[in-house]
Amino acid sequence: MTALTVGAKGPQRVAVLGAGIIGLACAWRLARAGHRVTVLDPSARTGATYAAAGMIAPASEAAFGQDALLAAGLASARLWPTFAADLTHDTGRPIELTPCATMLVALDADDDNALTRHVRHLHRRGCTAERLTSRAARRLEAGLTPRLAGAVLLHETAVDARKVASALEVALVEHGGTVLAVSGEPVVHEGTATGVRSLGERWATTSGVIDADVVVVAAGWRSPQMLSALDHAVPIRPLKGQILRLRSSPGALGHTVRGTVRGREVYVVPRPDGEVVVGATSEDVGEDLRVTAGAVHDLLHDAIELLPELAEATLVESTARLRPATSDNLPVVGPTCVDGLVLASGHGRDGILLAPLTAELVSAHIDGRPPPSGAETLAAQRLCTPKELT
Template sequence: MSSPEVVVIGGGVMGCAIALRLATRGLRPVVLERSVPGAEASSVAAGILAPRIEHGEPGVATRCGVRSRELHERLAEELRERAGVDVGFRRCGAMIVATEDGEDLEARARALIEGGAEAEHLDAGEARLREPELGPAVRGAIDLREEAQVEPPVLLRALAIAAERAGARFRSGATVRGVRTEGARVTGVLVDDGAIDAAHVVVAAGSWTALVPGLPAPAQVVRPIRGQLVHTERRPCIASRIVFGAGGYVVPRPDGRIVCGATMEDAGFAKEVTLGGVATVIARATRVFPALADAPLVSSAVNFRPASPDELPLVGPAGPEGLWLATGHHRNGILLAPLTAVLIAEMIAEGGTSIPDAAALDPRRFARGSA
């Protein structure tokens, strides 16, 4: 295999999106995945594109999320053309519901509107007119019309197909044993069967970032947060929108499939679905939609979200020249993949980026903080 210009470590949605953006710029990336593309968090995620709900207050995270949500719509059309795949992008809207006294949704709605969101505060009756299956515990709601969803497993396959057609290459079963450097510059990576030379290495290994040998200090701050969710179904579907409430969420698909989630557990790399985790997810979902108590438990799943100390991703240069990080996205990996891919591709190809707020995501902020 001829030497690539860029090695991307990690074949999830993040790595595949980066490979596509690099390949469409005429670069020659190779994606290394220790299993098969999407074997980890990318295939398990719920696919929620709701930056206003995730972060609430205006700031870097919300601004980046909103930009990336809009990029998703264009990406969906691009993947339809390049790969012939519909990734399930739908601007279905989302609803935040209150199930406890003391939840001041009216003030939160005002803050969202002041921050630029298309938000509307609803009393309990108005909320049930829009989502009739909401249970009696619901005391009010905020309706957000711009939020969207996508189907992560389909998105992943479409990205991989499109990237390969654009010139990217994939190597499954490739375990990276180290990042090679010469002086202050990256020269490639070591894998089980030898070395791969490359001028640039992008680490998009998600929760496993800190386990890639030889990375500098910023990469070591990424830690896994376990999330458990369940899949059920109901026809006709239980709701038309994504609904957040009681500490969880319910994501309806048009064909009646439903994703309910999710726990947030600092459990290291213990990759088990637990009785307690499933019980928690079910309790939250049925508090908002009591009718789900009669729905079948189709399956359960678990994944790890890569979390950073300040809850912002690490995207950009990491130390030695030519080494880049694209990790630490926590619960927003699917949401932020298009924006991250553009940022990394622009930095590698042009030496800079047009993405606002890129400086706030610079991985070297942690190296400076530990100095």
């Protein structure tokens, strides 16, 4: 178990807005170190965390020109085994990192060339990526389509994000933290955050305000709505993702499989209990939570193109949620220009991957410890532009 202690300032009263994976990971980590933590969220299952496939996949996600995101992702992936072990220890609920490697597959020569470029990109950055012939890929994953042109094997894992979020809440309460089912907003007085105010009816104090030394805004894509006290805008926007859950036989699939079908990216993530997650769309359409017939059709079509036997699986669930996205795909984590107001949002497609690193950055700031290296690329102040220019 990782030992944690409060910093020189002693135990702080911390209020966290948002009980998605980011708010809960920060809250748990702080409560574990001895801080007095209260989390507010009116409806945690409506957040992006509830939809996430749970891939801990920095190398799969590595896009050209996004080295800072890759570095943060690799750093956070290294923290995940201890994060999961500590969570298991605190709750008695096993949080398993599914040991299913990722297989990136190509269905034609163009996609295969793109895989070659991706492998070169990863090798130059010190990542392991193993090129496979189509025959070798099908030996490892028998259900893959015979139309395969080539594949790449990456040593990545996945978690069940819903189980992690629910375990984080249990662990937080074990460490004396509180979760309130109300929405809130920061209270700022003369440039300093002094607590949070309830926006709902059920509340713990008659004044509707909980005093806090530090307020952490981790409200996903809604975070900018809580930052009116800042003298600059924080450009986090909703990015819609639609995703499906199927039921197959446990062990029928051994790898996360990712590919491109008719120009659309698709992934298939197996869980040990036979759940298979198929995702996901990426739609810049604002605050729209509809599951559309076209998206369900395309996701099923594309997944079955890669793994034909999935046609026999049971369709269990279709979900749409909004990712908190930023223009440079990097999250926004750390202190703001308001004393005591900390931001932890903008994790886009990678919030599950980046949760342990985010919790470490936020707790290091609150405890006055030096942040892990590379923290400046994620710093909350980097995206700030004067309000009148946005």
